[in-house]
Each structure stands twice: as C-alpha cells, then as structure tokens.
Amino acid sequence: MLNGIFSVEFVNSILRATTPILFATMASSVAAKAGICNMALEGMMLLSALFGVLFSALGGGIFGAATGLSQFASFGVGFLLTVLVGGIIGMIFAFCILQMKADEILAAIALNLVASGGTIMLLMAVTGEKGASNAIASVAAPKVTIPLIESIPVLGKILSGQNLLTWLSLLSVVVMHLFLYKTPMGLKIRAVGENKDAAESVGISAKKVQYIALTISGMLASMGGFYLSGGYMNMFTRDMAAGRGYIALAASSMGADTPIGGFLVSILFGIAQAVANLMQLTTIPMQLIQMIPYLTTLIGLGVYSYVRMKRRKRLLQSE
Amino acid sequence: MKIYSNGVVANEDVSLDLKKGEIHALLGENGAGKSTLMKVLFGIESPDQGKILLKGQETAIKSPQDAIAKGIGMVHQHFMLVPSLSVAENIILGVAPVKGIFIDKKRAVQEARDIAEKYNFHIDVTARVEEIPVGVKQKVEILKALYRGAEILILDEPTAVLTPQETGELFVQLKKLKENGHTVIFISHKLDEIKEICDRATIMRNGRSMGTYQVAGMSTDEMSRLMVGREVVLKFEKKPAERRQTLMQVRDLTVHNSQGVLKVDHLSFDVKGGEILGIAGVEGNGQSELVEVMTGLNQNYQGTVRVANTDIRKKSIKEIRNRSLAHIPEDRMKSGCAGTLNILENLFSNQYERKEFSGRMFLKSREMQKKAKEWIAQYRVKCSSYKQKVGMLSGGNIQKVIVAREFSTNPSIIIANQPTRGIDVGASELIRRRLLEFRDAGCAVILISADLNEVLSLSDRLAVMYKGQFAGIFTDAEQVAEDLLGQYMLGIKKDEKLEGAIYESCETL
Known part of the structure; x- marks a missing residue:
C-alpha cells in the first residue's frame, strides 16, 4: 500500500482522477463568478461523455482510427463537436433560468435527470445496449509523449505520456485565471456575480454576461465529460459522471470560486480518488473505499464552512 | 435646460429647471415624490405626460444607459459598487481600456487617478472598495459618474450616510464641481445643508412642486412651511x-x-x-x-x-x-403580510394557534372561514373572497387585512x-x-x-x-x-x- 503511494503510477493516477474534476471545477468557477450555481454540471458531463464517444466514433469513421495523425484528427472532430454541444447545453440551461426564469436548482436537477435517463436511451437507440458503449469504436484522446523528457527517470514518466486532455485541463486553469482577472469580460462577469445592480447601473447587461458565462461553463464541463469516456475510460458507461459534477461544485466553492483555488482543491479530490483506487487492492470492503472521495468532499466542505464562518466573525469584530 | 414631468400619483405637474453650474436642491419629505422625479430623469421610469428638455432640445431618456450617454449621472443612496473590486476597476467597469484582449490595468489605474486628481478627490484608486469607508465609497460613485462624462449629477440624499466631517469634505468637492461647470441636483430634507451649499431649491410636497426659490433669500422657517405645510x-x-x-x-x-x-x-x-x-x-x-x-x-x-x-x-x-401587543409594521409587503398567501391565511398568521381556531392536529377551518368573512365585512376589505391572494389586493386593502388581523386579537x-x-x-x-x-x-x-x-x-x-x-x-x-x-x-x-x-x-x- 505505502509502496503504491510512493510510485510514479500513483502520481499518474492522481492526475487521471483530477482531470475531469478540474475541468468541471473551472466550469463551476466561471458560473459562480457570474452569480450562478451551476448544479447542472453533473448532467452536462454525463451527456458530453456519451456525445464524446459518439462524435469521436464519427470522427473515426471519417479519418480512420488507426494511430498517429488520423487518430489525432478523429479525436479532434469528436472533441470539438462535443465541446460545441456542451456550449449549446450551457446556453439551453441559461435560457431556462435567465429567459424563462426557472429556478436554477430545479432546472439543474431536471437537466441532470434528463441526462441520466437520456444517455441510456440514446445509447440503447444507437447500440442496442443499456450499460456501456462497447459496441462503438470510439477514438480516445491521444497521449502526449515528449521525446527528450521521456527518458528522465521518474519525472519523465510523469511529464511524458500523459493524456492530451490532462494537459488541456491544466492549461484551462491558466486560461480561466487570465480570462476572469485580466479581460474586460472577466471583470464584467465578476461584477455581475457580485452586485448585479451595480453592473447594470453602468450599462452592463447582466443577462448577456451570464449567458456567456454559462456557455463557457457548459463547454468546460463537456471537456471533463469527454475525458471520462475518452481518456479515463475508453467507453461510455451509464451514469459514469458518478457525482464528479457535484464534487467539482464543492471544489470550486472551497477554492473561493477562483481558478487557482479550485485547482488546488481539485488535486486534493484527485488524491482521494487515487487513494480509493489503490485501496481496492486491499481486503477493505469496496463500498467503504468508494466512499473516500465523497467523504473527502463532505469533510472539505465542513472545513471550508468553518473557516469562512470564523473569518466572517473576525471581520464583524474588527468593525 | 428645462424639465417638465407629469405622472399620475407620484408626480403631478412638476416642473424643474436647472441652470448650468448650479447646485440645485430638491427638497421634500419622504414620499413627496423626489425619488420618482429623479427616476424619471435618470431613465428608470418614464413619464406619462410632459417633456424633458435638455440644452433646449426635447429628449426622451429611455434607460439609465441612455441617461449616462446624455451626460446625466446618478449617485444612488445605496451604493452601486462591487465590493471585491478595486476603486479603479469600479470606475472603469463596463468601459475598460484594453490592450489586446486584456484590460490595460496601468492605464485604468492612471485614468482613475487622473480623474480623481482633476476633481481634487484624494483617494487611493488601487484600494478595494470593501476596505474603504462609506465617505470614500461615495466619492467613488461620484467619480464613476464623472468618468462617464456626467454634466448633471444627481445626488440622492448624499449626506444620509456620512459623518459631519465627511459631509464637509463632500461640500467642498461639490462646490468645486460647480466651478467646473457641472450641475448638481442635491436631494435632501436637511435644511441647514441646503442653506450651506445650494443656489436654488425646488420644494416638493405630495408629488407637486411648491415652486423654485433662491436659497439665499429664504429662511429655513419658510422652507419648512412649504415642505410640511398642512392643507x-x-x-x-x-x-x-x-x-x-x-x-x-x-x-x-x-x-x-x-x-x-x-x-x-x-x-x-x-x-x-x-x-x-x-x-x-x-x-x-x-x-x-x-x-x-x-x-x-x-x-x-x-x-x-x-x-x-x-x-x-x-x-x-x-x-x-x-x-x-399588536404591531402594524411600516413596510406592509415586507413584514406585514405574506403576499402569496390568501386573505384568510394572512388573517390568522398571528393567532392560528388559538384554541378557537386550532385543534390538536388540524386547524378548524370552518371557524376560521366564519371569522375571516366577519372581519372582511367589518373592515370593508374589497376582495372577491377570502381565498384571494393578499398580494393581488390594492395597498389600502392589504393594510386593512393587516389591521383587521392585528386588531382582532383585542x-x-x-x-x-x-x-x-x-x-x-x-x-x-x-x-x-x-x-x-x-x-x-x-x-x-x-x-x-x-x-x-x-x-x-x-x-x-x-x-x-x-x-x-x-x-x-x-x-x-x-x-x-x-x-x-x-x-x-x-x-x-x-x-x-x-x-x-x-x-x-x-x-x-
């Protein structure tokens, strides 16, 4: 067990577990900064996991799913289409809550339930199976091998050979940070999320800004979903999001909805997941082990609330 | 510049004219219609009749954005600021200077600093708004309006939240703005302040203007009589x-x-x-x-x-x-009733536990209905039945429901x-x-x-x-x-x- 923890494989397994949560955490951050709790992340991820398999199989059909360049091209088609659909789902969600004034939590629950049932129905319609997409020849995201670094001991095995999407998820942290804190649109998003009236009083359309934020949120969530069926695993299985959308909500909120903070907490959850994976080799009952990531979420949220409460108390006293 | 506005209840036959470079007081009690008039000027509400002339030309102010574009700025009583952003960010919000795809932070800070200096506002533009005192927040609001090119500045009870020192400072700055050719509308009911800095005053009562007067030639006694006089x-x-x-x-x-x-x-x-x-x-x-x-x-x-x-x-x-003890609260919608519940439910919200109306498990609805009908008749509440939602009634009838409820407990x-x-x-x-x-x-x-x-x-x-x-x-x-x-x-x-x-x-x- 300890040997397992101090191995290169374990670090890789952390990164593997972190990637989908990280995408979803960024998705949650951008929505939260715009003042919306995007609880629909779970459903968005699940839908994208299935679309990822379907679209990359489509890409495979066009380019052939061999190796090298054609693998990259078919993955590219699948990925881009999935992200596009993810953006559209985000927009539909935005339409429901901003235009139709549906309660954001209820709309999210509806979307999550539709995703859970809808993906199985769609899978059934396409493959005739209800559980998994074994029958579809989907194309997974390529791994990135870095020629020189590859040969460095330990570090080389970590830096090289990672899934392309893992790199992309790390990049998304930087991009989201720059976007939210350095661009005019980011400033608008933060202003709308914090004081809608103030933003509107200077002529910012809060609705438009929230539409944009939710579209971006949907796109990021779909990247996380794509990774689940095209990286973490090589197929779609029913309900494979497995609460990651909710974990991401917790991670984002614990990280004060900032990309950097969310990134750090995501890694924590990644570690919990990796430990759980590792412990499956022991004799401890499976059910207990599977609780670990969720238990970590619960404890994390508890700690977060406690710290925030203390901080607020101190602020009140200092006044 | 001349502004006429004419509404039904809140404002009736109000006329107000502003000169360039003056501080014009809008004086009146709460509910006299000052805020409504300002909302019309700032494009939040549109007048039902009457017209607004800006620099001699008739204009329609459709929205706050429109008002800003026409050079009208407003400092609300409740600040419209984003607490976690810096002063500079609040000032440039929505009109940020850019370099490539990013905000040009240096220029934003510089521009904010320039405008603060131009009007002699000594504030640290890099400080976060949540960390600065109320008086400074107000300055940020004024700067925000000035940055957007406001020539007419509406200040809604600006001194209500300020300490006497801050008020003094604000007055110095307002005078400076006046010298620079800006027009300030100063809404207040504090006569000494109006005496101190305003040139002219328009006094409002019950939604009507009681006339515009030179402040210098008027005593506070006269002002107060025009403001609160009994008709x-x-x-x-x-x-x-x-x-x-x-x-x-x-x-x-x-x-x-x-x-x-x-x-x-x-x-x-x-x-x-x-x-x-x-x-x-x-x-x-x-x-x-x-x-x-x-x-x-x-x-x-x-x-x-x-x-x-x-x-x-x-x-x-x-x-x-x-x-x-019975309490008729001042805000009938917020703490007086539950708007989405019906009249009966509201009538019993303070006494549903009384033995006459509640059994061990269930409410005694027959008794309640009987009483509700009785009270509705007694207080002449105009409604279709006790099942009507309170929020759908008129203000007077809502108040009657509340009063009936409060008085019914003897x-x-x-x-x-x-x-x-x-x-x-x-x-x-x-x-x-x-x-x-x-x-x-x-x-x-x-x-x-x-x-x-x-x-x-x-x-x-x-x-x-x-x-x-x-x-x-x-x-x-x-x-x-x-x-x-x-x-x-x-x-x-x-x-x-x-x-x-x-x-x-x-x-x-």
Missing part, C-alpha cells in the same frame, strides 16, 4: 383621554443599527392605557429602530423596555405579542407604524377611527407617522423624533402649530429639557 385639517370627534395604568415603559433606550450607527439615543417615555402617543418626525430619525425594539424584532439594544409591566429583554416576539397595546401611508382616504379614515375606538376602550396606542395631519389630529401627546431623540414633546397635541412642529422635525428647534415623556407615578423601574 386639510382632519377632524375627529375625540373624547378627552381617560388615562389608565401605564402599559409601555421605555427607559434609556439606545440602539445602534447593523453598521454601528447610533439610531436611538437614550430615549425614555411612557404610554398609558387610554391615550395615543404620537411620534412625528422625518423618516430615518430612529423611528423604525424604536419600533423594532418595542415589538421584539431587534434584541440588540441598551436600556429597558417594559410591556405591560414585563421586561421584554430575551422575550420572543410571540411572548411579547401574547402580552396583547390588543391592549397597539404600535402603529405609518399605518396609513400610501393608502386611499377611505381606508385611512377607517384605520384612524379604529385606533381612536381602541384608545377609548383603554388601549395604549403608539402612532408613528410622518403625516403631520394624522399625528396632530389623533394624538393625545405628541413627541417629535429627531436624530434618535425626542426633540420636543407636547402634552396637548391639538394645541401645536404645524409650523412649530416642522421646526422640531427638521432639527431647527430642540428642547433641552423634556417634560411629559415620563409619568412621575411609574419611576419604579
């Missing part, structure tokens, strides 16, 4: 008060609001059964805070409040109400906070008569009202509240001249020694 004298057949035992005792009550501002300042008074104590005053002088303590809504106070001989500290609202103490504000004459009349009936039956009534007519004609004793204290108290309310009352309300006059607030007989606390 119609209400007449009620009133028996002399038969005072009974003391039911409400307040001693040395001091209340700070959540921002730590002193709102009620060592206030002491008594109210006996069978009399009406009127509390007059311009809104915001501590009346709401006083009521909150007396009704148990706010437990955070110093001093003692005794309701029917029981100290109410640490008593729940329910326990206080069970000592037969209270011995009634706290009526602005009971007839914004409702029609008929409903007001009904409520006032009921208050008198309760007084005659031995009930202690505390009537808080900004309506001079009302307090003068109903009260047996009358106190005027100013800055958390009683500025004056009159033991024979009917003999008070309204001019005099106005001077007390606006803080021109203040009695150093108060007589008649406390009854000698109950100094046993």
